[in-house]
Amino acid sequence: MKYSMAKVIVDVPSRETDRPFDYLIPDGMQGWIEVGSRVGVPFGRRTVQGFVLSLHEHTELDPRRMKPIQELLDLVPPLPADLVKLAEWMSGKYACSMISALQAMIPSALKGKAERYISLAEPGEEESIGEAEADGLFAAPLLLTGEEEEIVRYVQASGQVTLDHLSAHFPGRAGEIKGLIARGILAETQMIKDKVRKKTVKTVAAAVSGEAAEAALASFSAQAKRQKEVLEFLLEVGVPLSLQEVLSTLGVTAGTVHKLAEKGFAAITDVEVFRDPYKDRRFKGSAPLVRTPEQEVVYGNVTEVLDARQHGVFLLHGVTGSGKTEVYLQTIERCIELGRQAIVLVPEISLTPQMVERFKGRFGGKVAVMHSRLSTGERYDEWRKIREGRVQVAIGARSAVFAPFADLGLIVMDEEHETSYKQEETPKYHARDVAVFRARQHGAAVILGSATPSLESYHAARSQADDDFAPLLLEMKQRPLGSRLPGVHIVDMREELRDGNRSMFSRKLHEGIASRLERGEQTVLFLNRRGYSTFVMCRTCGYVAGCPECDISLTYHQKSNNLRCHYCGYAVPAPSVCPECGSEHIRYFGTGTQRVEGELAKLFPGIRVIRMDVDTTTEKGSHEKLLQAFREKKGDVLLGTQMVAKGLDFPDVTLVGVIAADTALNFPDFRSAEKTFQLLTQVAGRAGRHQLPGEVFIQTYMPDHYSIVHASRHDYLSFVREELNHRKTLHYPPYSKLILVTLSHEQLPLLLRMAENFTGDLRAKAQRLGWFGSLDRFAADALDILGPVASPIPRIKNRYRFQCMVKYRGTLDAVRLVRETAAATLEQLKDASLQISIDVDPQMLM
Numbered sequence: 001m002k003y004s005m006a007k008v009i010v011d012v013p014s015r016e017t018d019r020p021f022d023y024l025i026p027d028g029m030q031g032w033i034e035v036g037s038r039v040g041v042p043f044g045r046r047t048v049q050g051f052v053l054s055l056h057e058h059t060e061l062d063p064r065r066m067k068p069i070q071e072l073l074d075l076v077p078p079l080p081a082d083l084v085k086l087a088e089w090m091s092g093k094y095a096c097s098m099i100s101a102l103q104a105m106i107p108s109a110l111k112g113k114a115e116r117y118i119s120l121a122e123p124g125e126e127e128s129i130g131e132a133e134a135d136g137l138f139a140a141p142l143l144l145t146g147e148e149e150e151i152v153r154y155v156q157a158s159g160q161v162t163l164d165h166l167s168a169h170f171p172g173r174a175g176e177i178k179g180l181i182a183r184g185i186l187a188e189t190q191m192i193k194d195k196v197r198k199k200t201v202k203t204v205a206a207a208v209s210g211e212a213a214e215a216a217l218a219s220f221s222a223q224a225k226r227q228k229e230v231l232e233f234l235l236e237v238g239v240p241l242s243l244q245e246v247l248s249t250l251g252v253t254a255g256t257v258h259k260l261a262e263k264g265f266a267a268i269t270d271v272e273v274f275r276d277p278y279k280d281r282r283f284k285g286s287a288p289l290v291r292t293p294e295q296e297v298v299y300g301n302v303t304e305v306l307d308a309r310q311h312g313v314f315l316l317h318g319v320t321g322s323g324k325t326e327v328y329l330q331t332i333e334r335c336i337e338l339g340r341q342a343i344v345l346v347p348e349i350s351l352t353p354q355m356v357e358r359f360k361g362r363f364g365g366k367v368a369v370m371h372s373r374l375s376t377g378e379r380y381d382e383w384r385k386i387r388e389g390r391v392q393v394a395i396g397a398r399s400a401v402f403a404p405f406a407d408l409g410l411i412v413m414d415e416e417h418e419t420s421y422k423q424e425e426t427p428k429y430h431a432r433d434v435a436v437f438r439a440r441q442h443g444a445a446v447i448l449g450s451a452t453p454s455l456e457s458y459h460a461a462r463s464q465a466d467d468d469f470a471p472l473l474l475e476m477k478q479r480p481l482g483s484r485l486p487g488v489h490i491v492d493m494r495e496e497l498r499d500g501n502r503s504m505f506s507r508k509l510h511e512g513i514a515s516r517l518e519r520g521e522q523t524v525l526f527l528n529r530r531g532y533s534t535f536v537m538c539r540t541c542g543y544v545a546g547c548p549e550c551d552i553s554l555t556y557h558q559k560s561n562n563l564r565c566h567y568c569g570y571a572v573p574a575p576s577v578c579p580e581c582g583s584e585h586i587r588y589f590g591t592g593t594q595r596v597e598g599e600l601a602k603l604f605p606g607i608r609v610i611r612m613d614v615d616t617t618t619e620k621g622s623h624e625k626l627l628q629a630f631r632e633k634k635g636d637v638l639l640g641t642q643m644v645a646k647g648l649d650f651p652d653v654t655l656v657g658v659i660a661a662d663t664a665l666n667f668p669d670f671r672s673a674e675k676t677f678q679l680l681t682q683v684a685g686r687a688g689r690h691q692l693p694g695e696v697f698i699q700t701y702m703p704d705h706y707s708i709v710h711a712s713r714h715d716y717l718s719f720v721r722e723e724l725n726h727r728k729t730l731h732y733p734p735y736s737k738l739i740l741v742t743l744s745h746e747q748l749p750l751l752l753r754m755a756e757n758f759t760g761d762l763r764a765k766a767q768r769l770g771w772f773g774s775l776d777r778f779a780a781d782a783l784d785i786l787g788p789v790a791s792p793i794p795r796i797k798n799r800y801r802f803q804c805m806v807k808y809r810g811t812l813d814a815v816r817l818v819r820e821t822a823a824a825t826l827e828q829l830k831d832a833s834l835q836i837s838i839d840v841d842p843q844m845l846m
Contacts (some may be wrong), residue, residue: 003055006033006069007160008041008097011049011111018097020053022061024068032072035080038110040071040191040601045189049073049112051102053084057433071191076387078106080404082441089437095838096427097678104427105402109380117165118177120156121187133438144185147176155186162187198384199377200270204257205232205240206447207267216265224253229261234266243268274381283360285561288330294318294476302331305408305445306338313436313469315416315461316449319485319550319714320478320685321649321718322672323447325355328412328475329362331447336366336392339442341411342405344395345420345431353624353650355414358396370396370403396484398423401431408442410437416448416457417678422843430841432457436469446471451685452678452716455723459734479689486656486687486694488712489728504599509657509697517604517636521692525600525639526683534575536563540583545575551795557615558594568797596639596659612640644686651690656683661700661708669845670732670791673707677719680711731775731784731807733841739806739818740842742791744799744835754834755788755802758825762806771812781810792846797837815840 007011007020025033033039037052049072059066070670079087079102084356085102094101103111144152151170167174179687180186188531208216213235220228229527230252234241246257260266291299305312318324332342346355359367368382368391385391387404394403398421401411413421414437421431432448436846439446448457448471454501461473479485501507516523535553536545545554547565556565556574564571587596593613610630612755617623623643633648638644638653688694698707728735743758745751749780763785766772771783789805794801808814817836822836 002030003033004063005056005059005061005066006039006052007032007054007056008050008069009102010041010043011051011103013097013099014041015097015826018083018099021050022066024059024063024066025055026068027526029069029072030578032075034077035081036077036084038072038078038106038112039069041069042067045644051079051099052077053098057383073112074110078110078387078404080406082438083402083404085441086402086437090429090434092425093433093815094427094429094840095815095822096429100427102430104399104423104429105404107376107380107383109376112702115191116153117160117189117191118163118166118181118186119160119189120152121184128456137499145176147173148180148185150485151176151180152185154774159583170696188262188505188841189622195528198272199275199381200272203229203240203242203245203269203271204234204243204261205267205269206234206238206265207261208265209235216263224259226250226256227263227265230260231265239683240269240271266295266322275375275378275749283357283364285364285789286358286361288333288362289326289480291326291330292323292476292478292480295323295330295480298327298476299330301472302327302410302445302447303334306331306335306340309409309443311443311445312438313439313446313471314448314474315453315457315471316447316476317453317458317716318449318451319479320451320682321450321479321483321485321689322476323480324359324414324476326480328359328414328447328449331445332393332410332412333358333362335409336363338409339391339834340402340407341386341394341500342410343400343405343406343408343435344393344394345400345411345413345421346397346492347415347420352586355395359393362541363393366392368394368403370394370400372397375620398431399696401434408438408444408747410445410447412449413448413684414449416450417452417454418673419843422841424844428839428842430843433469433841437521439714454512455674455720456734457726458720459724483688485691485714486684486696488684488696488698488714490703490708491699493699493701502602504596504659505603505657506697506699509699510603512655512657512695512697513600513604513637517582517607520633520652521654522630522633522650523637523655523657524644524648524650524653524683525596525637525657525659526641526679526687527596527639528641528663528679536586536588538580538583539585539587541578541581543578543580545572545579549796549798550793555592556588558598559615565662593639593641600637600639607613607637608635609637609639610635612638612643614641617643644683648686649689650686652692653686654688654692654694656687656694656696658683658696658698658700661698662702662705665702665705665707667846670727670730671843673705673723673726676705677707677711677723680708681714681716684711684714730746731809734807734809736775737814737843738809738840739814740803741806741818741822741828741840741846742801742837742839743788743835744796744801745797745831745833748800750831751800751802751834752788754829755804757823757828758836759785759788759804761824762804762818762821765817769817771808771814771817775807775809779810781812783808783814785810 006023006025008023009020010017033052035052035054039050039052040047041050081685087098090101091098093819145471166177178300181188216231217228229250243257247254254566261268302314335342356369368385370379386394392813394400413432416432423429435446457471460469462472464470493509496506513523536556545563547554547570549570550567552567554565556563561574562571563574575586578586593611597609597611604710611628612626629635658680661680665672684696689694698708698712702708706722707719743751743755763772766783774784775782775784784807785804788802791801793801806814806818818838822838826834826836
């Protein structure tokens with residue numbers, strides 16, 4: 001079928017361009033342009049990247065007024081048609097632009113930009129470049145100056161050169177270059193160029209064989225002895241070799257090989273190679289384990305759906321160490337046997353090395369790994385392996401949910417409760433919802449696994465009230481190796497203070513660490529706060545060092561001896577005297593991981609501490625190196641933030657210590673109790689996972705808080721019952737849905753006025769629709785609006801912030817209402833500095 005027109009969404013991030021534009025399909029691109037194709041199209045006076053949303057045989061517009069697509073950027077569309085449909089759904093679900101949804105699905109290497117190229121203009125009727133003289137100079141009628149002639153000569157020799165390169169080669173000649181373009185002597189074109197291209201290496205092979213090879217060897221003179229050696233080597237090997245390998249093996253120069261090729265005796269070819277981040281790794285193979293009765297039930301339920309090619313969602317609630325990963329591996333193996341593909345999502349990069357080890361060990365080269373610590377080129381090549389069908393399994397963090405598989409059969413989401421599955425930048429999608437939608441598209445299964453499922457997922461599984469998301473609950477309550485869950489002790493730090501212990505370690509935790517050092521066992525210490533001290537204060541005048549661009553205190557980092565803002569990155573040397581009053585009584589308050597590391601060294605001389613936090617894991621591969629060092633028992637204590645709290649499995653860890661369990665409880669977030677329970681349960685699960693029994697000490701100033709009490713008893717159900725009662729009373733999820741709207745601007749008075757206008761307009765529109773009212777009423781559809789109020793962090797990067805919260809239930813299209821009101825507010829002000837962020841189903845309220 002011949003299509004004459006394509007609807008294209010252009011990569012121009014603005015409200016006015018968030019719609020498809022019509023472009024003609026040139027005859028030369030017929031059959032190549034598909035839904036999901038990436039194209040270069042003229043837009044105004046420039047060329048921009050775009051994505052084809054649909055193809056049409058006819059157009060109602062006048063073809064003479066339509067512009068044609070300029071270039072096709074990929075022979076194979078980077079986005080299959082199902083991902084284009086997914087982007088349309090995300091745009092409506094999360095109130096984001098279509099282009100931002102599409103951009104989230106492709107590797108950064110393909111986020112191309114228009115590059116301006118300069119070449120000689122084609123001769124025209126009125127102003128011709130003229131006939132070139134024998135020496136390459138242009139005919140006199142052009143009247144070129146010496147400087148212009150030099151530029152034209154350079155462009156002619158180059159054939160085509162980027163404007164940036166030409167400007168750099170002729171600094172200070174911008175006027176001459178512009179003049180040559182204006183006079184039609186030079187021509188400017190635009191092309192979309194990707195950030196990273198496919199990697200190629202030069203290979204060399206013999207181009208002769210048999211009698212021809214013998215004749216070639218006999219033809220070399222004594223001066224060409226090295227060329228003869230190269231040809232003999234190539235004939236002996238018989239297969240193409242990389243040029244670099246030939247040069248290093250024989251100790252010859254590239255010139256020698258090229259001369260051999262010029263004679264026709266060797267062929268030099270550019271061969272594409274994939275950048276493999278794991279090419280130097282050897283993974284230990286593993287055979288499937290015998291399933292326990294509980295694992296058998298889970299496996300049977302999932303494979304029944306897989307075999308029938310049906311859509312199904314399963315919530316796998318398994319205690320820590322119950323063998324959830326083995327279930328993942330065996331269900332994926334079944335998926336591969338059926339000729340389909342699988343995606344495995346992990347919440348954080350710290351989990352990736354261990355998961356890679358397990359999955360590569362089981363499936364080898366069938367696995368592609370996608371996470372942020374790979375180079376841009378490595379991520380691009382891993383993505384291409386998936387798009388080209390070279391692998392059957394993709395494992396990675398949140399964005400791996402967009403892996404472009406053609407026949408997706410299974411999506412596994414490990415630690416499904418993790419808030420890191422929610423993206424905090426536009427598009428603010430949740431990977432769980434995207435996974436369920438994708439699985440429905442493909443007739444695939446979804447496994448949501450966790451020892452502490454989110455309340456939304458657990459309530460949906462129990463109530464089966466949501467037609468779109470009602471997972472089947474599967475449970476695994478036993479550890480397969482027969483090991484027991486560790487004993488958990490709550491330590492009241494108020495009692496420690498009353499007894500004169502001002503250390504950050506309680507006496508029981510101190511004794512526990514000492515006994516593990518004696519026995520050669522290992523300890524995990526958890527503190528969800530990096531740095532040395534949480535704030536610096538003058539005890540004379542009360543001054544607290546704060547960020548000049550954000551309304552938040554600076555954190556002291558001992559190694560660099562500076563104060564740093566963890567929101568905008570502002571850093572300043574630590575003061576020795578108070579900047580306000582000049583006093584020397586500067587003190588560091590609060591405790592961070594750096595400080596804990598220092599205290600351990602003082603209390604236990606010679607102790608080997610491996611610290612894992614944002615500051616120690618900035619280098620590529622650092623997570624893997626630190627965890628491998630701990631696995632090889634090169635460390636006695638693994639100290640860290642959330643990175644050490646979940647998913648890790650070390651046989652000799654018998655003690656877990658939580659330094660400050662109340663940290664998350666003090667955040668202004670209705671999920672603070674849930675997050676605290678999940679963190680404590682997860683970190684406690686690192687102890688005693690194998691033959692040695694485990695023990696956990698939770699240090700807290702709030703020992704009676706229900707989240708801490710239930711976590712100490714490994715009692716998920718009791719916590720859920722109590723927490724759901726609180727949520728129901730206050731109409732929080734899962735009993736309502738939330739939309740968080742944050743407005744920001746540099747001027748506080750203007751921001752306050754616009755926040756009040758926005759909220760007022762929103763209430764008025766909701767009232768006209770009959771939606772607005774208290775959620776206490778019994779109506780199935782109800783909506784309430786809270787705010788506007790200053791955000792918990794009222795200023796970040798010199799921008800003031802106000803927010804309002806929309807609570808609603810039922811079938812109301814509250815997202816569209818909020819989106820349309822926000823667009824009207826921005827249109828009313830016409831100030832580009834005003835920003836309105838819409839977060840549907842927010843996980844962070846800060």
